[in-house]
Amino acid sequence: MAHKQSIRRFRSWYATLLRLYPKPYRERFAEPMEQTFNDLLRERAQQDKGLFGFALWIFIETFAGILRETLMTIPKHILRPALLTAIIMLFPIFGSLYVNDWNWHWYSFVFAGSLLFTAALGYELVARRMSNKTYRLAVGVAVITAFAMNWANFAVGIFGEFDDIPTKPFYWGVILIGLIGAAVVRFKPRGMMYVMAAMAIAQMTVPVIALIVWPVQIRHLRHVAFPMLFAPTVAGAFGANAIFAALFIGSALLFRRASANRDALTA
Amino acid sequence: MAKSTTNVPLTPAVLHILLALSAQERHGYGIMKLVESDSQGKVKMGPGTLYGSLGRMIDAGLIRESDKKIDPEMDDERRVYYKITALGQEALGAELQRYREVIAVAKRKSRQPGIAYGS
Numbered sequence: 001m002a003h004k005q006s007i008r009r010f011r012s013w014y015a016t017l018l019r020l021y022p023k024p025y026r027e028r029f030a031e032p033m034e035q036t037f038n039d040l041l042r043e044r045a046q047q048d049k050g051l052f053g054f055a056l057w058i059f060i061e062t063f064a065g066i067l068r069e070t071l072m073t074i075p076k077h078i079l080r081p082a083l084l085t086a087i088i089m090l091f092p093i094f095g096s097l098y099v100n101d102w103n104w105h106w107y108s109f110v111f112a113g114s115l116l117f118t119a120a121l122g123y124e125l126v127a128r129r130m131s132n133k134t135y136r137l138a139v140g141v142a143v144i145t146a147f148a149m150n151w152a153n154f155a156v157g158i159f160g161e162f163d164d165i166p167t168k169p170f171y172w173g174v175i176l177i178g179l180i181g182a183a184v185v186r187f188k189p190r191g192m193m194y195v196m197a198a199m200a201i202a203q204m205t206v207p208v209i210a211l212i213v214w215p216v217q218i219r220h221l222r223h224v225a226f227p228m229l230f231a232p233t234v235a236g237a238f239g240a241n242a243i244f245a246a247l248f249i250g251s252a253l254l255f256r257r258a259s260a261n262r263d264a265l266t267a
Numbered sequence: 268m269a270k271s272t273t274n275v276p277l278t279p280a281v282l283h284i285l286l287a288l289s290a291q292e293r294h295g296y297g298i299m300k301l302v303e304s305d306s307q308g309k310v311k312m313g314p315g316t317l318y319g320s321l322g323r324m325i326d327a328g329l330i331r332e333s334d335k336k337i338d339p340e341m342d343d344e345r346r347v348y349y350k351i352t353a354l355g356q357e358a359l360g361a362e363l364q365r366y367r368e369v370i371a372v373a374k375r376k377s378r379q380p381g382i383a384y385g386s
Contacts, residue, residue, distance in 0.1 A: 031320040032295050036314050039296040039341065058313050087294025206336045 003045035008070070010055045014080060014115070020066045022073050030222055033062070037095050077128065081120030089113050111154065119147040135189055136262060138254035142196060145247035146175055170206045177202050189259035196252035200245040207237045272340065277362045280320045285351060288334060290335050294346035295297040295321070324341055329355035 014037045018030045037058060044054050071079060092112060095102040104112075120143075127139040153171040178199045185191020210217075211234065278335040287293060299317055302310050309365070312320075324330045331352055335345040351359070 027321065029322065033314045033318050033346055035346055036299065038318070040299070040314075060313075061313030062315040065313075065319050068315075070317060088374040 002053065005047060006040045006051050007038065010041060010051065011227065012076040014055075014062070017062060017066075019064075020070075022070055025069050078121065079122050079125045081117055084120050085113055088116055108155070112151075115147060115150055115154075119143050126182075129187075129257075132189075132258050132261060134254055135197070135258035136187070138192065138196075139249050139257055141247060141251040141254060142178070142192075142199075145244055145251065146178060148247075149244045150175065152244075167206055167210050170209065171203075174199055174206070186239040189255045189262060193252045193255040193259060196248045196255060200248035203241050203248060204238075207241050208235075210237065216260045276365065277358060278320075279292055279310065280312060280316060281324060281329070282359070282362055283312075283319075284324065285355055285362075288330060288335070288351040289359060292348045292350040294338060294348050296341075296346075297338070298349065324355070325349075327354075328352055329358055347382060 015030075015034050018026060018033060021030065040053055040058065041055065044051055072084070089109065089112065092102070092104055092109065096104050107168065123143045125140055127136040130136060130139075149171060153168055167183060178195060181195030182192060185195060283302040283306065284298055286305060287298045294299065295314070296367055298321075299312055299314075302312060322328065325332065329340050329352060330349050332352045333348045356375055379384055
């Protein structure tokens with residue numbers, strides 16, 4: 001009698017768990033799975049064996065199945081960036097939990113996760129369409145540079161606090177040039193070379209504008225990204241931007257090589 | 268759409284399910300119990316693994332669902348039965364042939380001096 005009640009209760013919980021399966025899978029297998037679970041429990045009860053541990057194992061095993069089936073319904077070009085983002089985000093999560101003075105707000109996690117996922121998805125969508133390894137490398141350099149630049153700009157601040165030198169929106173412009181340019185040239189390697197060069201120029205234009213518009217503030221900088229490399233000086237502000245510009249130029253050179261390879265193949 | 272699976276080595280779960288269905292059609296619980304007894308308790312599948320594998324095997328055309336019916340040895344609930352297809356038989360045959368070939372190679376090698384398998 002006690003077993004019957006336990007079986008009924010476990011079966012009801014199991015039916016609830018099965019609702020987590022994707023709908024097509026659930027419609028196909030939920031009923032037979034529930035029956036099988038019931039059969040297994042009844043067999044255990046007849047042998048007068050404990051039910052709780054066994055039911056727990058089945059719940060865990062089924063939950064693993066739910067994860068597997070759910071992941072299989074996600075397209076690979078979304079799944080890979082999502083998994084990469086999840087793995088990388090484990091570092092700040094553990095950092096916040098166990099490292100002193102590492103206290104991210106929840107919105108920092110959302111921002112970092114969104115930025116990472118967007119960068120990884122961007123690479124996946126663009127680079128995977130091309131078999132040319134140099135082209136993929138060029139896209140990789142461009143995406144990582146754009147990610148690092150955004151990260152430095154929003155999370156750390158490339159230079160200046162927002163109130164003193166409001167340059168942060170200018171860096172959105174650099175990214176916008178890249179996005180619009182890539183769409184205009186339709187991701188063709190030769191066109192992408194010019195887009196990357198334009199991004200490098202735009203990147204170096206920001207400290208020039210800052211120097212012209214906010215000369216006093218920039219001479220009294222309190223902060224520059226990469227403080228280990230650059231002191232908060234005018235040269236430091238240019239140096240921090242030059243790193244990103246150099247990487248965009250590097251990407252441009254890789255796109256040029258990818259274009260030359262393609263020309264050689266089609267000649 | 269059925270994929271060609273006869274040239275691809277089968278996973279242990281798929282192999283055991285095909286073996287369980289090779290003689291007659293069975294329901295999920297029946298497959299699970301037969302796999303457990305055939306493997307002398309070494310292979311234990313929970314419903315998550317079993318039905319995940321069954322779904323993929325149906326999609327690959329190795330097995331198919333047959334009608335729901337009551338198992339006279341159990342209760343009066345109607346159960347879905349699964350049946351091996353011709354492609355499933357072919358895949359199982361190919362896999363068993365692969366095993367025979369591996370065993371033949373192992374036997375040949377075990378006759379050579381200085382090579383011993385097992386303890």
